[in-house]
Amino acid sequence: MQKRIRDYGINVGRMKPGPKNKITDVPGVKVGHVTIKDDTHRTGVTVIVPGPDNAFTEKYTAACYVHNGFGKSAGLVQIRELGTLETPIALTNTLNVGLVWDGLVQYTVDRCRTEGVTASSINPVVGECNDSRLSEITSRAVRQEDVLTAIAEAGGEFDEGDVGAGAGTICYGLKGGIGSASRVIDIDGKKYTLGVLVQSNFGSTVDLTIGGVPAGERILKLRETRNDMAVSRKDQGSIMTIVATDLPVSDRQLYRIIRRTGVGIARTGAYTGHGSGEVMIGFTTANRVPKDAGPAGALLTQTVIHEDLINQAFQAAAEAANEAILNSMVCAERAVARDGKVYYSLAEFMPECMQDN
Numbered sequence: 001m002q003k004r005i006r007d008y009g010i011n012v013g014r015m016k017p018g019p020k021n022k023i024t025d026v027p028g029v030k031v032g033h034v035t036i037k038d039d040t041h042r043t044g045v046t047v048i049v050p051g052p053d054n055a056f057t058e059k060y061t062a063a064c065y066v067h068n069g070f071g072k073s074a075g076l077v078q079i080r081e082l083g084t085l086e087t088p089i090a091l092t093n094t095l096n097v098g099l100v101w102d103g104l105v106q107y108t109v110d111r112c113r114t115e116g117v118t119a120s121s122i123n124p125v126v127g128e129c130n131d132s133r134l135s136e137i138t139s140r141a142v143r144q145e146d147v148l149t150a151i152a153e154a155g156g157e158f159d160e161g162d163v164g165a166g167a168g169t170i171c172y173g174l175k176g177g178i179g180s181a182s183r184v185i186d187i188d189g190k191k192y193t194l195g196v197l198v199q200s201n202f203g204s205t206v207d208l209t210i211g212g213v214p215a216g217e218r219i220l221k222l223r224e225t226r227n228d229m230a231v232s233r234k235d236q237g238s239i240m241t242i243v244a245t246d247l248p249v250s251d252r253q254l255y256r257i258i259r260r261t262g263v264g265i266a267r268t269g270a271y272t273g274h275g276s277g278e279v280m281i282g283f284t285t286a287n288r289v290p291k292d293a294g295p296a297g298a299l300l301t302q303t304v305i306h307e308d309l310i311n312q313a314f315q316a317a318a319e320a321a322n323e324a325i326l327n328s329m330v331c332a333e334r335a336v337a338r339d340g341k342v343y344y345s346l347a348e349f350m351p352e353c354m355q356d357n
Contacts, residue, residue: 002159002160002161002331003330003331003347004021004160004327004330004331005210005323005326005327005330006021006323008330008350008351008354009351010210010211010326010354012181012211012319012322012323012326013183013315013318013319013322013323014315014319015183015184015185015312015315015316015319016183016184017181017182017183017184017320017323018182018183018184018193018195020156020157020182021180021181021182021323022156022158022180022181022182022195022197023048023180023181023182023195023196023197023242023244024155024156024157024158024180024195025182025193025195026182026193026194026195026244026245026246026285027193027246027285028050028051028052028285029048029049029050029051029156029195029244029285030048030049030154030155030156031046031047031048031049031154031155031158031180031197032046032047032049032149032150032151032152032153032154032155032158032164033045033046033047033150033153033158033159033163033164033165033178034142034146034147034149034150034164035162035163035164035167036141036142036146036167037167040135040136040139041135041136041139041141041168042131042134042135042162042167042168042335043092043093043096043131043135043137043141043142043165043167043168044092044142044146044163044164044165044166044167044168045090045091045092045096045100045103045142045146045147045150045164045165046090046091046092046150046163046164046165046166046178046197046199047088047089047090047091047147047150047151047154048088048089048090048091048197048242048244049088049151049154050085050088050089050244050283050285051285054111054112054115054117055085055086055087055088056086056087056108056111056112056117056119056122056291057112057115057117057290057291058288058289058290058291059084059085059086059288059289059290059291060084060085060086060283060284060285060287060288060289061083061084061085061249061250061251061254061283061284061286061287061288061289061302062079062083062084062085062251062254062281062282062283062284063079063080063083063251063252063254063255063257063258063281063282063283064076064079064080064255064258064279064280064281064282065255065258065259065279065280066277066278066279066280067259067262067272067278067279067280068272068276068277068278069277069279070238070274070275070276070277071127071128071238071277071279072094072097072128073097073125073126073127073128073240073279074097074098074101074124074125074126075087075101075123075124075125075126076125076279076281078123079123079125079281083250083251083252084251084289085125085283086108086122086123086291087104087107087108087122087123087124087125088104088107088125088151089125089126089127089242089281089283090103090104090124090125090126090127090147090150090165091126091127091128091129091164091165091178091199091240091242092126092127092128092142092165093128093129093130093131093132093135093137093142093165093168094128094129094130094131094132094137095137095138095140096128096140096141096142097126097128099140099142099143099144100124100126100142100144100147101124101126102144102147103143103144103145103146103147103148104122104124104125104126104147105122105124106144106147106148107147107148107151108122108124109122117291125281127199127240127242127279127281128165128238128240129165129169129199129200129201129237129238129239129240129277130201130237130238131167131168131169131201132168133168133170133337133338133343134167134168134169134170134335134337134338134343135167135168136338150164158178158180159178159331160177160178160179160180160327160328160331160332161175161177161178161179161328161329161330161331161332161333161345162175162176162177162332162333162335163177163178164178165178165199165240166178166179166199166200166201166328166332168335169199169200169201169237170201170230170232170237170343171200171201171202171203171237171325171328171329172202172203172204172205172207172208172216172232172268172269172329173203173204173205173208173216173229173230173231173232173343174205174208174219174329174332174343174344174345174346174349175329175332175333175334175335175343175344175345175346176199176200176201176202176328176329176332177199177200177328177329177331177332178197178198178199178200178328179197179198179200179323179324179325179326179327179328179329179331180195180196180197180198180324180327181195181196181319181320181321181322181323181324181327182194182195182196182320183195183315183316183319183320184316185247185312185313185316186312187247187305187309187312188309192245192246192247193245193246193247194243194244194245194247194257194313194316194317194320195243195244195245195320196241196242196243196244196261196264196317196320196321196324197241197242197244197324198239198240198241198242198321198324198325198328199238199239199240199328200239200325200328200329201237201238201239202235202236202237202238202239202265202270202273202276202278203232203235203237203268203269203270204216204232204233204234204235204269204273205219205220205231205232205233206220206233207235207269207270207271208268208269209267209268209269210268210326210353210354211354213353213354215349215353215354216269216353218349218352218353218354218355219349219353222349222352222353228340228341228342229341229342229343229344230337230341230342230343234273234275235270235271235272235273235275235276236273236274236275236276237275237276237277238276238277238278238279239265239270239276239277239278239279239325240279240281241258241261241265241278241279241280241281241321241324242280242281242282243257243258243261243280243281243282243283243317243320244282244283244284244285245257245282245283245284245285245286245313246284246285246286247284247286247305247313248284248286248287248302248303248304248305249284249286249287249304249305249310249313250287250302250304253304253305253307253310253313254282254283254284255282256310256314257282257310257313257314257317258280258281258282258317259280260313260314260315260317260318260321261280261317261318261320261321262278262280262321263314263317263318263321263322264317264318264319264320264321264322264323264324264325265278265321265322265325267318267322268322268325268326286303287302287303287304326346329345329346330345330346330347330350331347332345332346332347333345334348
């Protein structure tokens with residue numbers, strides 16, 4: 001069983017996590033990976049499935065935010081314009097966005113055909129990080145069938161670290177990857193869940209901060225005994241952040257919430273460097289939007305929380321993003337780059353990097 005950041009005695013924030021402390025604590029949400037590792041590749045695809053039914057016919061209220069746009073994501077323009085999500089969300093490497101997009105199209109077309117639904121225009125959502133330091137990215141190793149496999153095998157339990165889209169990512173000069181966390185929100189006596197999943201590939205080693213402790217500075221001192229250790233000297237790369245919730249919110253409110261994941265990113269030490277792409281995508285399972293304005297859908301009624309109660313969601317997004325990043329690193333195993341440099345796991349410096357030297 002993977003050791004996560006809480007297993008090292010580090011509890012991020014004050015809010016209570018969900019039972020799994022993962023994005024899949026949100027009812028209906030599933031996550032699947034396909035990981036590709038061989039002599040030249042460390043890459044893959046991770047898919048977040050928002051629910052069991054067809055997202056194309058009953059769309060999810062959604063939002064997106066680009067904090068720094070050094071990225072090649074697909075599908076964000078329509079989310080921003082319409083405030084809806086109609087496919088699973090897939091994460092992969094930079095040069096595989098198109099092929100993964102094809103996989104989401106095929107999945108949606110096949111499902112709609114089975115259900116007798118016309119799908120003449122589809123908006124697949126794909127996010128990416130560049131894993132070329134650890135993988136031969138130009139061969140575009142992720143295929144359409146890998147996307148379909150990740151969707152078919154998606155579940156409530158999933159591995160973190162260097163799996164799926166995180167197989168080749170680097171975070172703060174250490175091995176990055178996929179990480180997740182969740183928080184429980186109590187509004188008017190009813191409990192809701194907000195979950196975050198990240199694909200971490202950013203940050204300068206010296207800036208890494210864990211619970212206010214300058215862990216990166218201490219890791220650099222410990223590096224003196226590891227001459228093969230790689231170091232990131234610039235805040236560059238990217239982080240994809242996916243937020244799921246069952247909280248009843250509008251797309252405008254969701255936009256406000258997902259932006260607060262940037263607080264969690266900053267708490268780990270990042271300042272959003274020039275070469276870094278910070279992209280946030282979020283959806284709620286509470287307010288669905290039918291595909292067509294039929295007799296039942298001509299006028300839509302949504303229940304949304306009062307704005308005065310939104311602070312809990314802001315805090316949940318910040319805390320869950322912070323913890324998800326740390327989980328992505330501590331769950332990852334070390335990797336050797338093509339130039340021979342070693343990207344160690346954060347776990348290899350725990351708990352020493354949290355102690356005064």
